[in-house]
Amino acid sequence: MSRRSCDGGALLDGFRAAVAHFALHEDEINALNVFPVPDGDTGSNMLATLRAAVEEAGALSGEERHVARVAEAISFGALMGARGNSGVILSQIFRGMAASLEGKRRFNGLDLAHALDRGRETAYKAVAKPVEGTILTVIRESSAAAVMAAERQPDIESVLTETVESAERSVARTPSLLPILREAGVVDSGGEGLYRLFQGALLHLVGVTAGVPAEAAAAPRRSTLVAHADQGFGYETMFLLSAAGRSLDLDTIRDHLEGIGESVLVAGDGRALKVHVHNERPDLVIAYGLSLGTLSRISVENLDDQARDLREARAGDFAGAKVEVVGPVEPLAAVAAAAGTSAPDAHAPALSVVAVAAGEGIVRVLESFGVQGIVHGGQAANPSTGEMLRAIREAPGREVIVLPNNPNVKLAAQQAAALAPEKRVVVVPTRNGAEGVAALLAMDPTKDAADNAGPMLEAARAVQTLQVTEAVRNARVSGRKVKRGQTMALDPDDGLLAVGGDRQQTVLAGVAALQPGFELVTIYYGEGTDLAEAEALSRALTAAHGGIEVELVHGGQPHYPYLIAAE
Numbered sequence: 001m002s003r004r005s006c007d008g009g010a011l012l013d014g015f016r017a018a019v020a021h022f023a024l025h026e027d028e029i030n031a032l033n034v035f036p037v038p039d040g041d042t043g044s045n046m047l048a049t050l051r052a053a054v055e056e057a058g059a060l061s062g063e064e065r066h067v068a069r070v071a072e073a074i075s076f077g078a079l080m081g082a083r084g085n086s087g088v089i090l091s092q093i094f095r096g097m098a099a100s101l102e103g104k105r106r107f108n109g110l111d112l113a114h115a116l117d118r119g120r121e122t123a124y125k126a127v128a129k130p131v132e133g134t135i136l137t138v139i140r141e142s143s144a145a146a147v148m149a150a151e152r153q154p155d156i157e158s159v160l161t162e163t164v165e166s167a168e169r170s171v172a173r174t175p176s177l178l179p180i181l182r183e184a185g186v187v188d189s190g191g192e193g194l195y196r197l198f199q200g201a202l203l204h205l206v207g208v209t210a211g212v213p214a215e216a217a218a219a220p221r222r223s224t225l226v227a228h229a230d231q232g233f234g235y236e237t238m239f240l241l242s243a244a245g246r247s248l249d250l251d252t253i254r255d256h257l258e259g260i261g262e263s264v265l266v267a268g269d270g271r272a273l274k275v276h277v278h279n280e281r282p283d284l285v286i287a288y289g290l291s292l293g294t295l296s297r298i299s300v301e302n303l304d305d306q307a308r309d310l311r312e313a314r315a316g317d318f319a320g321a322k323v324e325v326v327g328p329v330e331p332l333a334a335v336a337a338a339a340g341t342s343a344p345d346a347h348a349p350a351l352s353v354v355a356v357a358a359g360e361g362i363v364r365v366l367e368s369f370g371v372q373g374i375v376h377g378g379q380a381a382n383p384s385t386g387e388m389l390r391a392i393r394e395a396p397g398r399e400v401i402v403l404p405n406n407p408n409v410k411l412a413a414q415q416a417a418a419l420a421p422e423k424r425v426v427v428v429p430t431r432n433g434a435e436g437v438a439a440l441l442a443m444d445p446t447k448d449a450a451d452n453a454g455p456m457l458e459a460a461r462a463v464q465t466l467q468v469t470e471a472v473r474n475a476r477v478s479g480r481k482v483k484r485g486q487t488m489a490l491d492p493d494d495g496l497l498a499v500g501g502d503r504q505q506t507v508l509a510g511v512a513a514l515q516p517g518f519e520l521v522t523i524y525y526g527e528g529t530d531l532a533e534a535e536a537l538s539r540a541l542t543a544a545h546g547g548i549e550v551e552l553v554h555g556g557q558p559h560y561p562y563l564i565a566a567e
Helices: 008-024 028-029 042-059 067-083 083-100 109-125 135-152 156-177 179-185 189-205 250-260 284-290 310-319 332-338 360-368 385-394 407-418 433-441 447-460 502-510 531-544
Strands: 006-008 107-110 232-243 261-270 274-281 293-303 351-357 373-376 397-402 424-427 464-470 476-477 480-482 487-490 496-500 520-525 548-553 564-567
Touching: 006 008, 008 028, 008 042, 008 067, 028 042, 028 189, 042 067, 042 083, 042 189, 042 373, 067 083, 067 385, 067 407, 083 109, 083 189, 083 407, 107 109, 109 135, 109 156, 135 156, 135 189, 135 480, 135 531, 156 179, 156 189, 232 284, 232 447, 250 261, 250 274, 250 284, 284 293, 293 447, 351 360, 351 385, 351 424, 351 433, 360 373, 360 433, 360 548, 373 385, 385 407, 397 407, 397 433, 397 447, 407 424, 424 447, 424 564, 433 447, 433 564, 464 502, 480 496, 480 564, 487 502, 496 502, 502 531, 502 564, 531 548
Parallel strands: 351 373, 351 397, 397 424, 520 548
Antiparallel strands: 006 107, 232 274, 232 293, 261 274, 464 487, 464 564, 476 480, 487 496, 520 564
16 A cells, blocks of 8 residues: 555555554543443454454465456445444445445545545434434544545545544544443444544554554443444334336335335345334335336235334433444345345245354253254354354245344344345344243244244333342443442443342342332343352242242353343
C-alpha cells in the first residue's frame, strides 16, 4: 500500500496488519463492558469476524488478488464468520465497502473515502432505527472526515489519518450520547474496536509494525446497541419474492416495508428476495409483495405483544434500535451456493430444532428434549454466522426452529436463516438456556415452525430467570454501586436484581426479587461451584419459600456459577 494508491495485494497486507493491531487490543475492548461481568466479548467477537475475513481473502490465488476480489472476499469471510451482534454489524460495513470497490484493480484516497461512506450507508440500513453513541456514530463521523480529507488531497495517507483521528474523537464522545455509557463511565466498545482497526491500517501504511499495544484505555467501555437487539410484535410475515419481468429494487422495497412495519429484513438481489417484517397488518405486506412479483414460502406468525424483550422497556430511551440484517454483497443465491446449499430432501422430517448451548450439562438437557442440532457457544464464545448456517443445513428437518439462547447470538442466527432459503427457518429469540428449555416444552411437533414460534416464545418469556456471576470491576449497574469481587444476580436483560459479598445470600435476594407465585425453581449449576454448594442453596431456597419444589441440574456453563429458572 503506497501513500497514493493501493492494489489488491497491498490491500490484503494492510488488512492483515490492521487485524493484527486489533488483536493487541482484544482484551482491552473486552474489558470495556457496561456490565462488570467476566464475559465481556465484544473484542473477541469482532476479532473472530476479522480473522475469518483474513482467512477468506488469504485463500485467493495470486491472479485473483485485485482490489475488487480481495474486498469481496473480506466481505464474504466477515459475513460467514460474524460472531455476536458486533461482528454482524462490522460485516455490514465491509459489505458496503466491497460494493463501492467493485470492478476496481487499484484504489486511491478518494476511492477509499467513498468506500467508507458506502460502509456507513450499509451499516445504517442494517439498523431500522439507528442509535447514536455506538459504532454507527463512529463510522458515520469518520467516513465524513475521510470524504472531506479526500476532496482536499486524495492520497491514502491523508484520508486514513483523518479517518483515524475522527474515529478517536467520535469514540470519546459516545458517553455524551448514551446515558448507559455515561452512567458506567465508559465509551462504546464497538466504536473503540473500529477505531483500533483503522489505527492498525494507518500504522501499517506509515511503516510501523504491530507490537506492544498503545496506551491503555482510560476507562472501561462497551456498546449497548450490539449487545441488545429488538424483539418483534404483532404478526411476523415472511416470504420469498421472485421478480416478474422487471428487476426488484431492494432499497425501494425496504423503505416501503419500514414505512408499514418494523424488524424489516430484505436480503437478496434484483431477481429474488427473502422478506421478513413485523407489523399488525400482514395482508398489506403480502399485497405489496404480490404487486412486485411471485411469492412462495409465505409464513404469517402471530407474536404476542408480551413477547417483546423486556430489554426495550428498560433501555428504550437510549437503545431502542430495531436491527435488521441485509443481504451479502453477492446475490443471495451465490452466497448460498458458496456455503454449500443442497436440495431439500422430500422424505426429510418436517421439523428440526437447532439450539446454542454453553456447558455440557445444558447440551445434554437440550438433546433430551429432541434438539437435533447443537451449536456450542454462548457468552464469550458466540458462534459465527457460518456455524449457525451449517447447523441449520445439517438439521434433518425441512423446517428449522433456531434457539439462540443468548441475546448476542440472535443477529448471527437471523443472518444464517436468511442464507438458507432452501429451508423454512424461524428464530425464536431465547435469551439463555433455561428459556430454551421452556420453549422446547411448549413445542408441538405436529405443527410447523411458524405455528410453534409464537407459543414457544411466550413460554420462554413466562419463565423467570436470573444468572449469578462475580463482578470483575467496580461499577454502577441499574443505578446501584457494585464492587469488584461481589456476587451479582442479573435478570435476562442484565438488570441487577441483587448484589452482595455472600453468594448464597445474594442468590436468595435475587430470587426474592422475582414476581411471586412460582412453584418450581430449577438451579443449573456451572463453573465456579459444585454439587455440595448447589445442594446447600437448594435447601436455603426451600426454607425461604415454603412449598416450592427445587430441582438441581448440572449445567456446566462457564462464567456463571448459577442459572436459575422460576416458574
